[in-house]
Amino acid sequence: MAQMTGNEQFQQWLAQINQECGNFAARPLEGEFSGHLETGYAQGLKLSTVTTANVNLYRTKNEISKQNDSWFYTVFQLEGQAIIEQNERQTVIQPGDITLVDASRPCSIIWQQRSRQTSLLLPRSLLEQQLRVGESHCVQRLGKNLPMVQMSHRLLQESMNNRELSGKESEAALEAIVCLLRPVLQQQEVTPSRRDKQFDKVVQLIDSHLQSEMLRPEWLANETGMSVRSLYRMFANKGLVVAQYIKNRRLDLCAKAIRSAADDEKLAGIGFSWGFTDHSHFSTAFRQRFGMSPGEYRKRNR
Incomplete structure (x- = not known):
């Protein structure tokens, strides 16, 4: 069987992203591309883990118009770093950090080195029950040193590794992650320092x-x-x-x-x-x- 070319590997990876994570466009960057996608469904938890390097993944209004956008991507950085842009804001997240990306708005993720991150889909309705969601909450770096961020990472890992979660238990885990992140996100609503x-x-x-x-x-x-x-x-x-x-x-x-x-x-x-x-x-x-x-x-x- 003939070995796939670099472009064929890139196209296959992008097709998997579009099938599992929603509609995205992408372009390879300078250097050798690598890309791998793992998906998991623990009842109400939908998770995607991307391991990649030297690529820019992005969504424009064109990609957004092709699907339901009633959720947020909650990005848990595991290895390497990622540059994420949305609403004319840019942040760099490192291992242990978390950020929110609004699926209803254009965004861009740049991986210039080997990076691994897990994205958890959070229903917009669930997030809006807990706090008023606005542009200020998106693409804000929630640092790894914050206790609530550390607890969210641990809860995510426990949920990913537990295949026996019931539907109600997975929904409770989803709500718990939102509750853990709520005080961190609400701190951003105070008067600017x-x-x-x-x-x-x-x-x-x-x-x-x-x-x-x-x-x-x-x-x-x-x-x-x-x-x-x-x-x-x-x-x-x-x-x-x-x-x-x-x-x-x-x-x-x-x-x-x-x-x-x-x-x-x-x-x-x-x-x-x-x-x-x-x-x-x-x-x-x-x-x-x-x-x-x-x-x-x-x-x-x-």
């Missing part, structure tokens, strides 16, 4: 100077009256790296510009207008984020 307000101010400053060559961590720290070390720590507390955040914001706007650019518009000029003065660096960074060169991206999005 001084630190959160300062972070918002920095993000706004970044967005207003994305086309400027002077936009660097040192300049940001000076403009906001903090040390560079404090700036790095502020972003790290959000699961982010400041320089990577700036680069990704620029690349996202480059991609948006490319989608609407005329056929004869120079790609190097688009990159330059968003702070990429070296075309080779721009092309490499673009490929790392979107899995293809700017030219290939333009062809696909005409």
